[in-house]
Amino acid sequence: MRTEKIYEKDGMCMSFHANILETVETKQGYALILDRTAFFPEGGGQTADTGVIGGVRVLDVQIRDGEILHYTETLPEGTAVACALDAEARFRKMQNHLGEHLLCGAIHRAHGYENVGFHLGADYMTFDVSGPMTPEEIYAAEVEANRAIAADAPVRCYVPTKEALQTLDYRAKSEKLEAAEEIRIVEVEGFDRCACCAPHLDRAGKVGLIKIVDAMHYKGGMRFWALCGFDALRDYDTRLREIRALSALFSAKPHEVVSAANVKMDEISQLKASIGNMRREIVRLKLALIPPQKESVILFEEDMDALSMRELATAGAEKTEGVFAVFSGSDETGYRFTVTAKSAPLRALAAEIRKALGGKCGGSDLMITGQVSCTEREARTFLAAKFN
Ligand SMILES: [Zn+2]
Numbered sequence: 323m324r325t326e327k328i329y330e331k332d333g334m335c336m337s338f339h340a341n342i343l344e345t346v347e348t349k350q351g352y353a354l355i356l357d358r359t360a361f362f363p364e365g366g367g368q369t370a371d372t373g374v375i376g377g378v379r380v381l382d383v384q385i386r387d388g389e390i391l392h393y394t395e396t397l398p399e400g401t402a403v404a405c406a407l408d409a410e411a412r413f414r415k416m417q418n419h420l421g422e423h424l425l426c427g428a429i430h431r432a433h434g435y436e437n438v439g440f441h442l443g444a445d446y447m448t449f450d451v452s453g454p455m456t457p458e459e460i461y462a463a464e465v466e467a468n469r470a471i472a473a474d475a476p477v478r479c480y481v482p483t484k485e486a487l488q489t490l491d492y493r494a495k496s497e498k499l500e501a502a503e504e505i506r507i508v509e510v511e512g513f514d515r516c517a518c519c520a521p522h523l524d525r526a527g528k529v530g531l532i533k534i535v536d537a538m539h540y541k542g543g544m545r546f547w548a549l550c551g552f553d554a555l556r557d558y559d560t561r562l563r564e565i566r567a568l569s570a571l572f573s574a575k576p577h578e579v580v581s582a583a584n585v586k587m588d589e590i591s592q593l594k595a596s597i598g599n600m601r602r603e604i605v606r607l608k609l610a611l612i613p614p615q616k617e618s619v620i621l622f623e624e625d626m627d628a629l630s631m632r633e634l635a636t637a638g639a640e641k642t643e644g645v646f647a648v649f650s651g652s653d654e655t656g657y658r659f660t661v662t663a664k665s666a667p668l669r670a671l672a673a674e675i676r677k678a679l680g681g682k683c684g685g686s687d688l689m690i691t692g693q694v695s696c697t698e699r700e701a702r703t704f705l706a707a708k709f710n
Contacts, residue, residue, distance in 0.1 A: 376403030417551030427514025474527030618644030
């Protein structure tokens with residue numbers, strides 16, 4: 323490779339000078355090859371760095387055919403260029419990536435599990451380990467990983483000789499390493515040693531905070547969602563706002579919102595039960611007012627819920643030789659309806675209602691439900707002509 327990888331030796335380097343060795347025109351715009359770069363190309367679960375080269379935006383960085391290509395829309399002037407990374411974005415990635423090393427290191431020490439997956443997304447960092455863990459074990463690993471931050475342990479990145487590597491104890495994704503020519507070690511002094519190609523912070527203290535925000539059992543092991551540093555701070559702030567809003571809503575102290583919510587849920591359950599009782603009583607009273615008759619019964623209710631309509635129509639079918647129809651709504655908004663009958667072929671009626679009154683409906687020969695956009699008068703005229 324023609325390009326010196328600054329990011330491998332110095333993860334904290336955010337601006338540098340370089341010479342453009344070659345420019346290639348590609349489908350994605352221009353691709354610049356530099357003699358040295360601090361831009362990390364996408365790899366190992368981490369996205370490419372962005373920034374500027376000679377005043378021109380770097381949109382993506384990829385390794386292609388052994389070259390590091392910096393993709394830009396236009397070409398910078400000259401060949402000697404000043405380069406700068408989007409430092410905040412890179413710092414965020416390094417906080418999360420080193421946080422993942424520390425968590426996996428702590429889990430490996432306590433349980434012997436390997437890291438079998440890593441992805442650093444825009445919102446969360448996720449990683450997988452090879453065995454199951456209890457919530458208590460997860461919390462213990464989290465505390466252990468944060469100890470490295472508290473100790474502000476130095477971080478060193480180096481490529482040991484093949485001989486030195488043989489006696490070195492380090493974590494690695496074995497299947498990937500077999501093909502690798504040389505192995506770069508990222509070591510957090512006293513806490514973790516791991517094979518990794520990404521740029522890293524120079525001290526663990528810069529991670530700031532490591533917080534696992536979610537975990538699930540996955541393929542016999544665990545998948546974790548975690549946030550580090552400023553991402554963790556932002557998340558804390560968002561959650562705190564939510565809790566404050568809930569606390570105001572329930573007039574409860576922030577750490578008592580769950581019990582306050584439970585009290586409200588109980589109240590809602592009781593209210594639902596009394597509404598149900600009242601609803602059934604209304605249906606019973608309405609039915610009591612209707613004598614058994616030959617003619618069809620057509621009721622228009624202003625605002626009746628679907629369940630009451632159904633119960634009323636089901637029991638009402640016994641009251642008439644014709645159809646028992648319940649409509650609820652208004653001429654402006656249209657009507658929902660339920661129609662029942664002991665003997666009328668209601669499925670055929672549904673087709674006629676769709677044709678004559680618009681809207682949609684369906685069901686069986688015993689009951690049809692649906693909605694129409696006609697007026698009460700139109701519906702009554704239609705049903706009277708059909709059944710009375
Ligand atoms: Zn790594």
